[in-house]
Amino acid sequence: QKEVEQNSGPLSVPEGAIASLNCTYSDRGSQSFFWYRQYSGKSPELIMSIYSNGDKEDGRFTAQLNKASQYVSLLIRDSQPSDSATYLCAVKEDTGRRALTFGSGTRLQVQP
Amino acid sequence: SAVISQKPSRDICQRGTSLTIQCQVDSQVTMMFWYRQQPGQSLTLIATANQGSEATYESGFVIDKFPISRPNLTFSTLTVSNMSPEDSSIYLCSVVVGKETQYFGPGTRLLVL
Numbered sequence: 001q002k003e004v005e006q007n008s009g010p011l012s013v014p015e016g017a018i019a020s021l022n023c024t025y026s027d028r029g030s031q032s033f034f035w036y037r038q039y040s041g042k043s044p045e046l047i048m049s050i051y052s053n054g055d056k057e058d059g060r061f062t063a064q065l066n067k068a069s070q071y072v073s074l075l076i077r078d079s080q081p082s083d084s085a086t087y088l089c090a091v092k093e094d095t096g097r098r099a100l101t102f103g104s105g106t107r108l109q110v111q112p
Numbered sequence: 113s114a115v116i117s118q119k120p121s122r123d124i125c126q127r128g129t130s131l132t133i134q135c136q137v138d139s140q141v142t143m144m145f146w147y148r149q150q151p152g153q154s155l156t157l158i159a160t161a162n163q164g165s166e167a168t169y170e171s172g173f174v175i176d177k178f179p180i181s182r183p184n185l186t187f188s189t190l191t192v193s194n195m196s197p198e199d200s201s202i203y204l205c206s207v208v209v210g211k212e213t214q215y216f217g218p219g220t221r222l223l224v225l
Contacts, residue, residue, distance in 0.1 A: 032212055034213070034214070042218075042219075043216040044155070044204075044216050045216075046113075046213065046214075046215060049213060088154065090214075092212050098160065098208065098212075099143075099145050099157050099160060099206075099214070100214055102154050102155045103154060104153070
């Protein structure tokens, strides 16, 4: 099984700032990438998916993918205290394995 | 997406006993998975629940410890057998909707004493 790496954090940002969450993956053949948000005591909730190089925007969230660098990121603009959660990066590897491979998650704290 | 329910939502069990967790989906899905999330850790895939055949287990997980049933395309069970405190975890059911997007159930929080 290949790896998905994330900085565990916590990443602390002030309210209104941009939070930048990063993820690297080892399987060069991976084609599909996902960001999940997990509040404490809750199950993961899908935020965004991205499949092509470049940026994909959805409201305050922007996912960025660079397949050459094997790097995917999530930007959260105008961060709110309600964004405080653990953000999980997930990758669909090109191994025939149907389940996603998850990173260990980055804990984000938005300070009011 | 899909609406996924799990029962029980939480339980406290004694060492050596077994617990069966149910996962129900509101629509037929081809792919269904069981994950474990230990305290402070990320998600670890236990197995793929296959409809009509034996589950496919990941390295480190065996059928005797985690028997899985999947009688149809909307339902699956995971049993945690002969439990020890190390099995204390959140157990999550997940399904694939569409091409490959995974959605998670609310989870079952298990504490083994």
